[in-house]
Amino acid sequence: MNSILPxxxxxxxxxxxxxxxxxxxxxPWVILDENPLIAGYMDTYSAAPESSTAASAAVCPGSVEExxxxxxxxxxxxxxxxxxxxxxxxxxxxxxxxxxxxxxLDLRRMNRVIEVNTDLGYAIVxxxxxxxxxxxxxxxxxxxxxxxxAANGMGGVMGNTxxxxxxxxxYGDHLLMQCGMEVVLSDGSLMRTGMGALPNGAxxxxxxxxxxxxYIDGLFTQSNFGVVTKIGLxxxxxxxAFRPFMVQLQNEDDLYxxxxxxxxxxxxxxxxxxxxxVHLLWEASVYTTKHEWKTGSGPLPQRTLRxxxxxxxxxxxxxxxxxxxxxxVVEANWQIVESTFRSIKGAKIYREADRKDDPSFNYRVRLMxxxxxxxxxxxxxxxxxxxxxxxxxxxxxxxxxxxxxxxMIRKACEKYGFxxxxxxxxxxxxxxxxxxxxxxxYDADESRRAHDCFAQLxxxxxxxxxxxxxxxxxxxxxxxxTYNANDGALLRMQRRIxxxxxxxxxLSPGKNGIWPLGESPETNx
Amino acid sequence: MMRxxxxxxxxxxxxxxxxxxxxxxDAARGQQVFDxxxxxxxxxxLGHPAWQLLALKKGKDKAEIVGRSDLTPAYIKxxxxxxxxxxxxxxxxxxxxxxxxxxxxxxxxxxxxxDAKP
Numbered sequence: 001m002n003s004i005l006p007x008x009x010x011x012x013x014x015x016x017x018x019x020x021x022x023x024x025x026x027x028p029w030v031i032l033d034e035n036p037l038i039a040g041y042m043d044t045y046s047a048a049p050e051s052s053t054a055a056s057a058a059v060c061p062g063s064v065e066e067x068x069x070x071x072x073x074x075x076x077x078x079x080x081x082x083x084x085x086x087x088x089x090x091x092x093x094x095x096x097x098x099x100x101x102x103x104x105l106d107l108r109r110m111n112r113v114i115e116v117n118t119d120l121g122y123a124i125v126x127x128x129x130x131x132x133x134x135x136x137x138x139x140x141x142x143x144x145x146x147x148x149x150a151a152n153g154m155g156g157v158m159g160n161t162x163x164x165x166x167x168x169x170x171y172g173d174h175l176l177m178q179c180g181m182e183v184v185l186s187d188g189s190l191m192r193t194g195m196g197a198l199p200n201g202a203x204x205x206x207x208x209x210x211x212x213x214x215y216i217d218g219l220f221t222q223s224n225f226g227v228v229t230k231i232g233l234x235x236x237x238x239x240x241a242f243r244p245f246m247v248q249l250q251n252e253d254d255l256y257x258x259x260x261x262x263x264x265x266x267x268x269x270x271x272x273x274x275x276x277x278v279h280l281l282w283e284a285s286v287y288t289t290k291h292e293w294k295t296g297s298g299p300l301p302q303r304t305l306r307x308x309x310x311x312x313x314x315x316x317x318x319x320x321x322x323x324x325x326x327x328x329v330v331e332a333n334w335q336i337v338e339s340t341f342r343s344i345k346g347a348k349i350y351r352e353a354d355r356k357d358d359p360s361f362n363y364r365v366r367l368m369x370x371x372x373x374x375x376x377x378x379x380x381x382x383x384x385x386x387x388x389x390x391x392x393x394x395x396x397x398x399x400x401x402x403x404x405x406x407x408m409i410r411k412a413c414e415k416y417g418f419x420x421x422x423x424x425x426x427x428x429x430x431x432x433x434x435x436x437x438x439x440x441x442y443d444a445d446e447s448r449r450a451h452d453c454f455a456q457l458x459x460x461x462x463x464x465x466x467x468x469x470x471x472x473x474x475x476x477x478x479x480x481x482t483y484n485a486n487d488g489a490l491l492r493m494q495r496r497i498x499x500x501x502x503x504x505x506x507l508s509p510g511k512n513g514i515w516p517l518g519e520s521p522e523t524n525x
Numbered sequence: 526m527m528r529x530x531x532x533x534x535x536x537x538x539x540x541x542x543x544x545x546x547x548x549x550x551d552a553a554r555g556q557q558v559f560d561x562x563x564x565x566x567x568x569x570x571l572g573h574p575a576w577q578l579l580a581l582k583k584g585k586d587k588a589e590i591v592g593r594s595d596l597t598p599a600y601i602k603x604x605x606x607x608x609x610x611x612x613x614x615x616x617x618x619x620x621x622x623x624x625x626x627x628x629x630x631x632x633x634x635x636x637x638x639x640d641a642k643p
Contacts, residue, residue: 040617044613086619374574
């Protein structure tokens with residue numbers, strides 16, 4: 001018998017519900033907590049104990065029709081179901097549900113690329129398509145488009161898009177490039193957004209986002225208003241020329257100048273891709289680990305950072321971007337870009353041929369041309385033990401904001417005994433600052449400090465007017481609570497929508513702080 | 526008429542075909558699983574995090590797991606399903622039990638995959 005049950009659900013009700021689900025998806029695809037396979041639904045990287053988000057069961061439908069049936073059963077029996085696609089959003093919770101006992105609705109088996117249209121440059125995919133599979137599909141069929149992937153090449157095309165994830169090509173803002181969505185609502189009905197609502201609208205569905213009336217695709221991202229079963233996404237044509245480059249910056253204060261010089265290049269689309277400014281240790285982890293430089297805990301001192309930079313020919317900051325397009329255009333833009341960054345004192349500029357055998361440069365180049373890899377996971381070797389959570393505040397793309405956040409976050413990291421390992425991903429006018437908070441999750445004290453550091457950072461950032469774009473399961477409520485202008489008007493509206501669309505409160509309760517009416521973090525703890 | 530390519534409704538991971546010997550077929554299939562699910566971390570050289578860690582802890586001769594004589598199929602399957610320190614677990618919905626068997630065959634006997642190739 002299950003040792004974990006959803007909150008407030010009797011064992012009899014749970015057994016009846018999972019029994020009904022078995023009839024829909026087949027015995028092997030309802031995994032109860034007595035089955036060793038349930039281990040695959042643990043969040044193995046967070047600072048909190050795995051038990052705090054242990055699923056009572058997982059259900060793995062293989063089709064949209066099965067998803068509809070499962071949702072109907074969950075509603076009938078009032079069973080909370082937590083949707084995942086590939087379940088690889090590590091640092092944010094992976095495949096685990098928000099609270100212990102929720103049933104994971106695992107959509108990984110729905111892994112088809114439904115269509116790739118080579119005239120219009122779009123694809124329609126199911127939830128279980130991973131970047132690596134999508135990439136291989138495009139290569140296998142020799143399709144003249146690139147994909148845009150997150151740094152985790154095992155991650156899901158749809159899941160990353162719905163969680164507002166980013167990549168590194170000119171199509172790096174994934175939600176911006178999403179067009180058309182199919183959603184199962186909490187009553188089991190099926191809805192298509194935009195032009196897909198026309199009975200014969202399939203041809204325009206993936207090419208025109210807005211349809212007629214309110215534009216609603218965004219409601220189904222970072223939310224729990226429905227279960228998304230298909231999305232359309234636009235694909236970047238393979239460019240005739242591609243010129244990636246690196247600007248190595250010698251001083252931490254150079255962050256200000258590189259950000260200021262980059263902004264006009266981004267706004268004017270001279271640099272079209274999601275450019276990144278990466279701190280030393282992020283890149284150094286590809287070559288080395290902390291234990292090679294320091295015994296005991298605590299952050300590395302500046303003199304050691306200098307030694308690491310020198311040994312591996314890295315900067316204190318390392319900026320990466322790429323130019324794409326016709327060779328003549330790329331060459332013309334290169335003249336602008338090179339002269340702009342050359343003017344930063346001490347800056348060294350490298351092109352692909354300059355760092356052929358450099359694994360850190362190579363993985364950045366691969367990401368900027370949409371080739372999935374997992375080199376960034378080298379970070380997990382930095383302290384060992386695998387623990388990592390990402391703190392990700394947004395700010396305007398300005399040097400002053402970058403410096404302010406860098407100092408604020410490093411100060412907190414050092415207070416709690418951690419290295420600052422961060423990067424800035426610069427979109428069009430904003431920047432995502434990503435702190436990779438690395439800790440040994442087998443060390444209870446270190447895990448607790450990581451958790452406390454993260455919680456403090458949320459408050460520190462909010463006090464300065466910064467909010468996070470995405471977060472780990474354990475901090476969803478705290479961050480939702482910082483978006484509290486006008487007496488929490490935004491969250492109150494989200495909860496009203498939740499109640500209207502999912503009155504039984506069965507779909508991913510607690511996602512991004514959106515709880516069903518009458519529920520709260522406290523009632524679910 | 527608009528050229529709508531593609532390759533509608535295909536499952537992502539193609540099945541290995543044209544192999545007659547069952548074991549060789551399994552290993553070839555196993556190699557395919559390795560190349561799509563494992564190689565990013567367990568490929569050879571820096572840039573592959575698991576190789577990097579194993580090289581540090583066990584030496585470069587044991588950093589590449591394919592063909593290592595000290596790994597048993599049962600151990601490989603246990604690690605894949607449960608994860609191990611920094612490696613996440615893989616669910617049955619992403620690596621089926623049959624694929625996991627084939628993967629374990631390939632890692633322990635990679636020569637069989639070569640035998641399967643024409």
